[in-house]
Amino acid sequence: xxxxALGPPADLDALYHAMSDPTRRxxxxxxxxxxxxxxxxxxxxxxxxxxxxxxxxxxERSGIVRTEKQGRVRTCHLQPERLGPAEDWFASQRRxxxxxxxxxxxxxxxxxxxxx
Amino acid sequence: xxxxALGPPADLDALYHAMSDPTRRxxxxxxxxxxxxxxxxxxxxxxxxxxxxxxxxxxERSGIVRTEKQGRVRTCHLQPERLGPAEDWFASQRRxxxxxxxxxxxxxxxxxxxxx
DNA sequence: CTAATAGTTAGCCATATGGAAAACCAAGCG
DNA sequence: CGCTTGGTTTTCCATATGGCTAACTATTAG
Numbered sequence: 001x002x003x004x005a006l007g008p009p010a011d012l013d014a015l016y017h018a019m020s021d022p023t024r025r026x027x028x029x030x031x032x033x034x035x036x037x038x039x040x041x042x043x044x045x046x047x048x049x050x051x052x053x054x055x056x057x058x059x060e061r062s063g064i065v066r067t068e069k070q071g072r073v074r075t076c077h078l079q080p081e082r083l084g085p086a087e088d089w090f091a092s093q094r095r096x097x098x099x100x101x102x103x104x105x106x107x108x109x110x111x112x113x114x115x116x
Numbered sequence: 117x118x119x120x121a122l123g124p125p126a127d128l129d130a131l132y133h134a135m136s137d138p139t140r141r142x143x144x145x146x147x148x149x150x151x152x153x154x155x156x157x158x159x160x161x162x163x164x165x166x167x168x169x170x171x172x173x174x175x176e177r178s179g180i181v182r183t184e185k186q187g188r189v190r191t192c193h194l195q196p197e198r199l200g201p202a203e204d205w206f207a208s209q210r211r212x213x214x215x216x217x218x219x220x221x222x223x224x225x226x227x228x229x230x231x232x
Numbered sequence: 233c234t235a236a237t238a239g240t241t242a243g244c245c246a247t248a249t250g251g252a253a254a255a256c257c258a259a260g261c262g
Numbered sequence: 263c264g265c266t267t268g269g270t271t272t273t274c275c276a277t278a279t280g281g282c283t284a285a286c287t288a289t290t291a292g
Contacts, residue, residue, distance in 0.1 A: 016136035020129055021250085025205075032212045039268060051251055053270070058249095072259045072268050080213040087206035089141075094199040096148045101196070137280085155238060167281055169240070174279095188238045188289040 015086045018062035023047065024055050031065065031078040038067075038074045127179070131202045134178035139163065140171050147181065147194040154183075154190045 018024055027041055042052040056076065059065040064082045067074050134140055143157055158168040172192065175181040180198045183190050 012141065013136055013138060016132045019205075020132035020136055022129060023250090025128065028209060032209050032216065034216065037268085047250085048252060049269075050253085050271085054250070069269085072257095074269070078213060080210060080217070083206050083210040083213070087203055087210065089135075090199050090203035090206070093144060093148050094196060094203065097194060097196040097199070100148065100150065139280090153238085163280085164282060165239075166241085166283085170280070185239085188287095190239070 012086070012089055014058075014062040015064065015082070018058050018064055019086070021055065021058075023052075024059055027055065027059060027076075028064065028078065031076060035075050035077045038076065041076060128202070128205055130178040131180065131198070134174050134180055135202070137171065137174075139168075140175055143171065143175060143192075144180065144194065147192060151191050151193045154192065157192060 019028070023045060026045070030036060030041055038053070038056065039049075041056075042049055045052060047055075056065065056067070060067060062082070064079055065076055066079050067076045069075075135144070139161060142161070146152060146157055154168070154172065155165075157172075158165055161168060172181065172183070176183060178198070180195055181192050182195050183192045185191075
């Protein structure tokens with residue numbers, strides 16, 4: 001449930017930190033459409049290339065993006081399997097919360113049926 | 117900024133930022149079990165109360181936790197409906213990615229069947 | 233009324249983050 | 263070879279973050 005033995009340690013800190021910035025989410029949304037070179041990704045964005053590179057490094061540290069250089073072009077790919085754990089933590093909390101609320105509702109019903 | 121008509125409104129910033137810290141995730145995991153007072157939440161944690169309060173404010177800004185004070189006790193509640201959007205963004209990206217990979221697989225199959 | 237309890241404010245500090253400009257490689261092209 | 267293109271490194275800046283202590287306010291228990 002926690003660590004699925006995929007690449008680097010699936011650390012939620014880095015993952016959620018990576019996704020907490022709109023620029024970086026935009027990059028991910030681009031990469032969903034397919035791999036892209038650094039300049040293709042940076043082009044439309046209103047920030048300088050070096051600044052973009054910092055964002056890219058944050059994404060790489062989080063494991064959500066992998067990059068490789070061929071010649072002078074660095075291509076960026078999304079690692080879809082890293083999206084799972086991020087989604088899972090939220091889903092897990094939500095489910096636990098719902099179960100609790102259900103139990104609470106049951107209890108309330110019992111009390112109503114069988115008042116003290 | 118450049119929101120490309122993809123995904124929900126960008127208060128995801130605050131949400132993901134809130135979840136990028138282990139202390140704050142621990143608080144959320146506690147609150148899933150039910151509402152709790154500030155000191156109950158802060159007690160087990162290895163940080164000072166003022167520091168804890170800062171974390172709590174981050175959680176409140178993100179909308180994931182609501183608090184109310186009665187007498188001298190401030191009680192913290194989880195807002196489960198805020199967990200949904202956070203989960204959804206990831207789910208949405210993952211699904212888009214999967215669809216793309218499926219199309220790609222189909223294409224590869226076609227090529228194999230019908231080589232150029 | 234006094235004292236303990238539960239938070240809150242106010243400083244202070246070190247590090248991290250997001251941003252920019254400038255100068256610097258290295259791979260291709262003509 | 264020399265120029266251009268695509269990245270990279272370095273340096274610098276302002277602000278945010280996470281942590282602390284100390285001092286303060288406001289309830290409530292005795």
